[in-house]
Amino acid sequence: MNRDFLVVFAHYDQYLNGLWNTLWLSAATLVLASITGCILAALMLARPRAVRLPARWFVDAMRCVPFLLFAYLVYYGLPELSLQLDSWACGLLALVVYHTAYMAEIVRGAWTNLSREQIEAGRAFGFAGFPLFGRIILPQLFFASVPVIGNQSIYILKDTAFLMIITVPELTFAASAVQSTYFVPFASFVVAMLLYWLVTLGVEASVKRVEAAAEMRRG
């Protein structure tokens, strides 16, 4: 057993490479899906039914579909539309589109719970348009949804593991490669699990920090 862990540690470069890919895929998804999620949330809250309903349908559909199936549909479906993307682009695209729906739901929830008085008070103080949004609304939306976004980041992190199936060399792919070459299954996947755990602990610590900062702002 100890020898197995030594084999794994001897290939730490593969693990670091996989971890790096997992990290940047997750981070890119978090950033991009937050942006598109805000836009989608705005569509869901829009007045015209023709805008609101399709946005709602998309979000509801995504929340019923397993990520792996969606990734398969993107991976096999895009070539049918004569769009040739490599597995990286497919993986990232699937992650972003899928998590856009979840982010939109988070933003919509935070928006619905935002107190109207704050906005009215802002208006009364002469805030309007972009300053109103940037100074009054956005900080509150952001701080209200940080714990949920942190939680969603962990789901994004875990969903990147599915991309090994469409041959994206992320952390689980690296662990699987080491295990199938040297047959050290226990050690290789335990090390991968610990790395995922460390990343999650990092995410949770950052959420705590931001929450503390939010408390400071409120004074």
Place this chain on the structure above:
Amino acid sequence: MADLPLLLQGALVTASVSLAAIVLGIPMGLALAIVRWQRIPVLSQVVAAYVSVIRATPAITLALLIFFGSPSIGIVLGATAAAALTLLINTSAFNCEIWRSALIDFPRDQLEAARAYGMSPLLRFRRIVFPQVWRTSLPALVNEMTLLIKASPALAVIGIVDLTRAASRIGAATYQPLPPFLAATVIYMLMVMLLVGAQRFVERLVRERFDLA
């Protein structure tokens, strides 16, 4: 559409493995939550670590670890058993957190009143705590079930012919992967919607039975 039977067989495998994990995972989560709630020394910290690690582990990594790793600690599991165990370990950690938050929010004065009436700890739990706690936990537990169904395609990597693997087999045989995956996606959506519908039904039933008084 000659492949529909294979797809439905796969759906049956997905459903039964998920059901096994759900049926065992809810009481297991409750047991873990009680260990945390009662602050049983050592065990409580072990459960906290278990939940923290499992919460961070992708289902696919856990499935690979359990299926390929278990022989090296002297346990040989078949693919189906490994699949069910993966989902059970995964869901029990999340269920533990759900039960625990309901237990933490449970009003202290009710417990004290029950103690004043001379109820034993077991009776207190059975008569006072549990009948209320399960109702507050139900929506979150069903939500966790839908997450479990959505994580279950990960099991295809260890070779059980679940819905996902059935779809990819058909795709490989016909050189047309898109139609079977679309059909599989629709079946998954139906399963999730069925659960959500069942949850609404049970919630209404509970409201009608208990909250009218």
